[in-house]
Amino acid sequence: MPAEIDLSFVIEEPKSPAEVGWSADELPLGILLRAVALQKVDRFVRAGERIVFTEGSSAERFLGEGVVVA
Amino acid sequence: MTRRMRRFARERRLARWAARREAADRRLHVRVGEAVELDELSDYDAFGDGWVVYPQEAGIWTEGSRSELALALEGVGESDYVIALSLGSICVGREGLLRVEALANGERVATSTSATANRIGASIGLRRCRRRSISHS
Numbered sequence: 001m002p003a004e005i006d007l008s009f010v011i012e013e014p015k016s017p018a019e020v021g022w023s024a025d026e027l028p029l030g031i032l033l034r035a036v037a038l039q040k041v042d043r044f045v046r047a048g049e050r051i052v053f054t055e056g057s058s059a060e061r062f063l064g065e066g067v068v069v070a
Numbered sequence: 071m072t073r074r075m076r077r078f079a080r081e082r083r084l085a086r087w088a089a090r091r092e093a094a095d096r097r098l099h100v101r102v103g104e105a106v107e108l109d110e111l112s113d114y115d116a117f118g119d120g121w122v123v124y125p126q127e128a129g130i131w132t133e134g135s136r137s138e139l140a141l142a143l144e145g146v147g148e149s150d151y152v153i154a155l156s157l158g159s160i161c162v163g164r165e166g167l168l169r170v171e172a173l174a175n176g177e178r179v180a181t182s183t184s185a186t187a188n189r190i191g192a193s194i195g196l197r198r199c200r201r202r203s204i205s206h207s
Contacts, residue, residue, distance in 0.1 A: 002142035004097060005174050007153070009120075009137045012169035020163040027122060028161075030132035031170060035156035036098065036141070037105035040149055 080125060083109055087123045090114035097142035102151065116140045129158040 011030035017023040045051065096115035100106050109128050120137030121130050143151070162168045172180040 002097075002099065002144040003146050005141040005143060005153075006176070007139045007141055008173040008176070009132050009139075010171040010173065011132055011135050011137070012171075014132070014135055014168075015161055015163070015166065017161065020161060020166065022161075027131075028134055029122070030134075030137070030168065031155075031160050032127070032129045032131050032158040033108060033155060034129035034158045035105045035107050036100055036139075037154040037156070038100045038102050038143055038146070039152050039154055040102060041152055 079109075084123065084125055086111070087114050090117060097140040099142045099144055100153070102143070102145035105154075105156070127158070131161070 009030065014028035014030045016028050017025040090113060096113070098106065098111070098116035108130050114130075116139060117130065118138030118140065120132055120134050121139075122133040123130050141153070160168050170182050171178055
């Protein structure tokens with residue numbers, strides 16, 4: 001059986017196209033999702049690759065339990 | 071694809087979107103190593119509240135402050151995985167930022183603050199919630 005995930009996106013203060021000057025549309029929008037993919041985490045480090053540990057970087061894939069990105 | 075065929079494909083997508091029904095057992099199936107293009111789905115029943123489709127635009131926008139999507143992840147084992155999102159755009163002004171949180175089964179798994187789609191066309195790690203939230207057979 002597949003693993004089931006209920007995914008939620010929480011958008012802080014979504015803006016409408018009218019508010020950002022795109023069009024007259026007043027629906028509050030967030031992100032335009034086009035595709036979803038599932039990948040196994042790649043923990044290999046290539047020769048010459050620099051790993052930078054900052055929030056949102058791909059370096060989070062190297063972190064194990066007990067590490068907090070603050 | 072010709073212009074006429076593109077138009078026909080868009081109209082068919084809109085018809086499938088309009089026909090969607092929110093059923094508890096309907097999920098978007100994603101297999102490890104594969105990407106699912108949202109414009110090519112046979113139905114959109116996995117999309118809960120907080121989504122909107124525009125006729126002339128590929129993809130599906132989140133609408134409002136919370137959007138729900140039910141996934142079934144196929145082929146997962148005892149490893150760590152990421153859900154990679156391909157984004158077409160984000161709705162912000164030139165100087166604006168958008169803060170987005172992603173929750174998996176109610177637990178926060180990713181946060182991003184960004185002004186560009188590329189920056190948040192990112193991944194949602196499933197390691198933190200693997201043991202507690204993802205149900206394995």
